[in-house]
Amino acid sequence: MNAAQRQPAEMKYEPLLQFEMEMGTFLSDWQHCDQLSTYMARMISHNRTDPLRHSNFFSSALNELLEVSFRGGSPEGRIGCAVYRQGPKERVKLSFPCPPGHQQFFREAVARTHRNDAYARYLDALSSDLGPSREVVLLDLAINFDAEIRLEEEAPPSITIIVDLPLEGIVS
Amino acid sequence: MLAAPFQAEFDANSQEFSFAGVIRPRSVDEIAHSISMFRNAIDEARGVLYINVKRLAQMNNTAFHAFSRVVLDACRTRSDIRFVVVTSSVVGWTERMFRHLGKIEPQIRVEVYDSKFYPGQSFVEDTSFIPILRTQTKMTWRHERKILPRHGMRPGIVMADICCGIGDFAVLVRKEFQPARIVALDHSKASLAYARDVAKNFGISDIEYSYGDASEMLLEDNQFDLVTCRHSLQIFNQPDLLLKELYRICKPGGRVYITNEKNSHCLGEPRAQSIQWTYNEVAKLFSHFEMDVELGPKSRRYLADAGFDDILVESFMVTNHDGDPQDFADVITAWENVYAGEMAVKRGDPAEFIERFRQGFRDHIFAALHPKGYAGWPIWAASGRKPL
Numbered sequence: 001m002n003a004a005q006r007q008p009a010e011m012k013y014e015p016l017l018q019f020e021m022e023m024g025t026f027l028s029d030w031q032h033c034d035q036l037s038t039y040m041a042r043m044i045s046h047n048r049t050d051p052l053r054h055s056n057f058f059s060s061a062l063n064e065l066l067e068v069s070f071r072g073g074s075p076e077g078r079i080g081c082a083v084y085r086q087g088p089k090e091r092v093k094l095s096f097p098c099p100p101g102h103q104q105f106f107r108e109a110v111a112r113t114h115r116n117d118a119y120a121r122y123l124d125a126l127s128s129d130l131g132p133s134r135e136v137v138l139l140d141l142a143i144n145f146d147a148e149i150r151l152e153e154e155a156p157p158s159i160t161i162i163v164d165l166p167l168e169g170i171v172s
Numbered sequence: 173m174l175a176a177p178f179q180a181e182f183d184a185n186s187q188e189f190s191f192a193g194v195i196r197p198r199s200v201d202e203i204a205h206s207i208s209m210f211r212n213a214i215d216e217a218r219g220v221l222y223i224n225v226k227r228l229a230q231m232n233n234t235a236f237h238a239f240s241r242v243v244l245d246a247c248r249t250r251s252d253i254r255f256v257v258v259t260s261s262v263v264g265w266t267e268r269m270f271r272h273l274g275k276i277e278p279q280i281r282v283e284v285y286d287s288k289f290y291p292g293q294s295f296v297e298d299t300s301f302i303p304i305l306r307t308q309t310k311m312t313w314r315h316e317r318k319i320l321p322r323h324g325m326r327p328g329i330v331m332a333d334i335c336c337g338i339g340d341f342a343v344l345v346r347k348e349f350q351p352a353r354i355v356a357l358d359h360s361k362a363s364l365a366y367a368r369d370v371a372k373n374f375g376i377s378d379i380e381y382s383y384g385d386a387s388e389m390l391l392e393d394n395q396f397d398l399v400t401c402r403h404s405l406q407i408f409n410q411p412d413l414l415l416k417e418l419y420r421i422c423k424p425g426g427r428v429y430i431t432n433e434k435n436s437h438c439l440g441e442p443r444a445q446s447i448q449w450t451y452n453e454v455a456k457l458f459s460h461f462e463m464d465v466e467l468g469p470k471s472r473r474y475l476a477d478a479g480f481d482d483i484l485v486e487s488f489m490v491t492n493h494d495g496d497p498q499d500f501a502d503v504i505t506a507w508e509n510v511y512a513g514e515m516a517v518k519r520g521d522p523a524e525f526i527e528r529f530r531q532g533f534r535d536h537i538f539a540a541l542h543p544k545g546y547a548g549w550p551i552w553a554a555s556g557r558k559p560l
Contacts, residue, residue, distance in 0.1 A: 030198040034230075049368065052355070052382035052390050053264060060230055060265045063196060067232060126240055127276055131200065132233040140233055144268040171264060 013084035339367025440539030450532020468552030480556025
């Protein structure tokens with residue numbers, strides 16, 4: 001049973017917006033992360049209580065996820081990103097191809113966001129001399145954006161990260 | 173969000189290093205120059221170094237980690253220095269992200285800058301003031317609805333109402349002129365909550381109410397056909413700074429519309445002298461709190477200095493004959509309560525002064541309600557075009 005199947009029955013998430021593109025095209029320009037996150041944030045936030053601030057928050061979170069796929073993705077295949085809404089939460093579903101073995105890495109990184117020592121690990125990472133790893137980015141989302149993160153298993157080489165962001169409650 | 177590339181600046185006089193804009197580098201190398209500047213600023217600083225991230229719209233983890241490292245390293249090598257990170261309640265993620273630094277090093281303190289933008293804001297944020305704000309808008313709207321088209325208001329435009337207060341002007345504009353989009357921004361959460369509640373009750377879902385600092389907005393450059401900012405420059409201690417932001421978000425060829433008062437010109441008959449004395453004192457009282465309620469006729473200068481052309485200035489007089497004289501009287505009563513009851517007391521005025529001060533308001537009400545009386549409240553409406 002994978003993580004998705006273990007989730008309890010939940011209210012339906014309504015689809016809001018999605019994009020799909022060749023991974024090679026996505027990887028051709030770093031600015032795609034900023035541009036896509038800014039655009040998608042603006043689009044999906046327009047009917048939130050405070051559209052401007054919601055967009056700012058959402059863009060920040062989505063950009064980190066896209067940067068993860070940019071740094072860890074492989075050029076063959078397609079990247080897809082869909083945003084859904086359920087009440088005060090947005091769900092980001094990001095699928096992208098990654099090199100063999102990376103699924104296990106992501107599985108462990110996601111699991112660490114749920115552990116009791118997540119905050120201590122995050123502070124340790126900030127104090128360390130190394131740059132932010134993909135694990136730290138996921139911890140950042142869990143700690144600073146109250147994100148719930150899980151993986152949806154797919155046949156290699158693709159990976160799907162699902163991030164639930166309760167930003168409406170944080171912003172308003 | 174801010175479209176401009178990010179800025180990193182050091183002000184040696186105030187020992188403040190500021191980050192602004194969007195900082196999303198792929199690698200640390202791309203921000204090496206800024207990191208070096210930051211290190212130099214720390215080397216130069218003595219005592220406290222302020223790190224201002226109030227206008228930092230976005231910063232990715234790569235940049236956050238790199239700049240954090242510099243601060244954390246400095247804490248470990250220099251026990252003589254402290255850091256104060258100034259975040260903004262408007263850009264919520266900065267507060268959440270930077271607060272961790274204080275948990276790692278006690279030499280780092282994180283402060284949220286959110287309540288000192290307008291020296292006068294606390295005086296008008298009280299929810300008991302809301303009915304009066306609504307009455308004021310009702311009274312001024314009778315005039316503004318006629319003059320707004322001369323200042324760039326027309327159907328289908330994209331507009332922003334900055335310092336929107338309780339949002340009633342945006343609702344009236346939406347109904348009368350049908351703009352394509354309205355963003356309404358204010359720094360009072362209480363006023364915005366009221367505005368959203370009213371909009372919801374009226375089934376209005378297309379006004380984008382947003383919490384923000386008018387002097388440092390998250391809104392992008394050059395995006396609005398018309399930017400309105402009513403009765404706000406006069407209660408802001410740096411009106412030129414606010415106007416600079418209004419200019420920034422206005423499209424080239426678009427207009428910025430401002431209204432302001434000249435309180436000493438409030439008038440009434442009978443009992444003109446008492447009324448005039450009190451309103452002269454109102455101007456002095458506001459000046460004490462760094463607000464210029466005499467700003468109205470200075471609008472042309474402010475707009476010109478901010479870079480606008482095709483400046484149009486006009487004035488109108490709200491009077492007791494515009495509608496129900498009791499509305500006018502109610503507004504004056506509210507002014508008396510705030511100005512004489514709260515502000516004068518806070519300034520430390522003696523009881524005899526306050527009593528005379530109050531009398532002028534009462535005489536203004538007397539004039540407003542007198543069957544042969546006349547009471548006026550003059551307002552200057554001005555706009556300028558942002559050059560193409």
